[in-house]
Amino acid sequence: MTVAIAGASGQLGRLVVEELLRAGRTPVAIVRDPQKVADLAERGVDVRQAAYGDAAALDRALAGVDRLLLISGNEFGERVAQHTNVIRAAERAGVQLLAYTSIPGATENPLILAQEHRGTEAVLAESTVPYTLLRNSWYWENYLGGLAHAVESGVLHGAAGQGRVAGASRADYAAAAARVLTTDGHEGRVYELGGDERLTYAELAQAISEAAGKPVRYENLAEADYAAVLEQAGLPAVYAKALADADTGIAAGVLDVDSGDLQKLLGRPSTPAVEVFRAALS
Incomplete structure (x- = not known):
């Protein structure tokens, strides 16, 4: 069985590749720039070049692939079209299972960030390729920039007010994806993935304080004010708006996932936020 990762040079993609290598699998890594994963090629990974927008390259890259992880792209406004290219190539290649990294409750999720995930899920629903939805909640690493x-x-x-976010480490989500790619019984499943910890931002501040050994408190802002703070920190306006909107969604509970799906796939609890923050600060 040939397993491929589309978007293998990204942070999540690399972690999935590492999980597969540890499990004794040698995956196919589909990337735009093979130079970014030259180290993986040296370790025996089959590196194939293809951008999400290049149908011909995708056809070559997916030749002989049985199971595919489609990691969502990061080009806002282009993602549904790009993901559709990958899905169509997977259909032509006869891929037996496509797992897609989405967002919790994508069909009803009001977040700006959910719109293109919802569009991609709609394309998958009408496609001929069997699929699994990996609806990942927040990564604790999302907070490392600040x-x-x-x-x-x-x-x-x-x-985020008093809202709770069920986060986990990026490595946790990677391990769950690797599990889906290498075991059976996942076709047609929708996994709502969130960590054991369902933290308010005040509790996140406590976790940062514990990791740093310094007091940190949470200050809640209006959505527009928080977007302005993010822009002042150097974030492009479109991303600042999306992240501030995500916090408003957290206040409404859209990322408070309590399904237990992640823990079942992992066979263990998720990684605590303080461990991720401590590792980053060290």
Whole structure:
């Protein structure tokens, strides 16, 4: 059985490749720039070049592939079309299972970030390729960009109110994806994936404080004010708006996943936030 990872040079993709290698599998790594994964090629990984927008390259890259992980792209506004290219190539290649990294409750999720996931899921629903939805909640690593500032200033900013986010480490989600790719019984399944910890931002601030050994408190802002803070920190306006909108969604509970699906796939609890923050600060 040939397993491929589309988007293998990204942070999640690399972790899935590592999980497969540890399990004794030698996967296919589909990437735009093979130079970024030259180290994986040296370790025996079959590196194939294809961008999500290049149908001919995708046909070559998916030749002989039985199971495929489609990691969602990061080009806002282009993702549904790009993902559709991969799905159509998977159909032509006769891929037996396509797993797609989506977002919790994608069909009803009001977040800006959910729109293209919802569109992709609709394409999959009408496709001929068997599929599994991996609806990943937040990565604790999503907070690392502002971690140093929070520690230095003693303040974690956000717009999540008292809402809870069921986060886990990126490695947890990678391990779950690898499990789906290498075991049977996942066709047609929708996995709502969230961690054991369902933390408010005040509790996230406590976790950062514990990891850093310095007091950090949470300061809640209005969505627009938080977007402005993110822009001032150097984030492009479109991303700042999407992240501030995500915090408003967290306040409404859209990322408070309690299905237990992640834990069942992992066969263990998820990684605590403080461990991720401590590793980043060290």
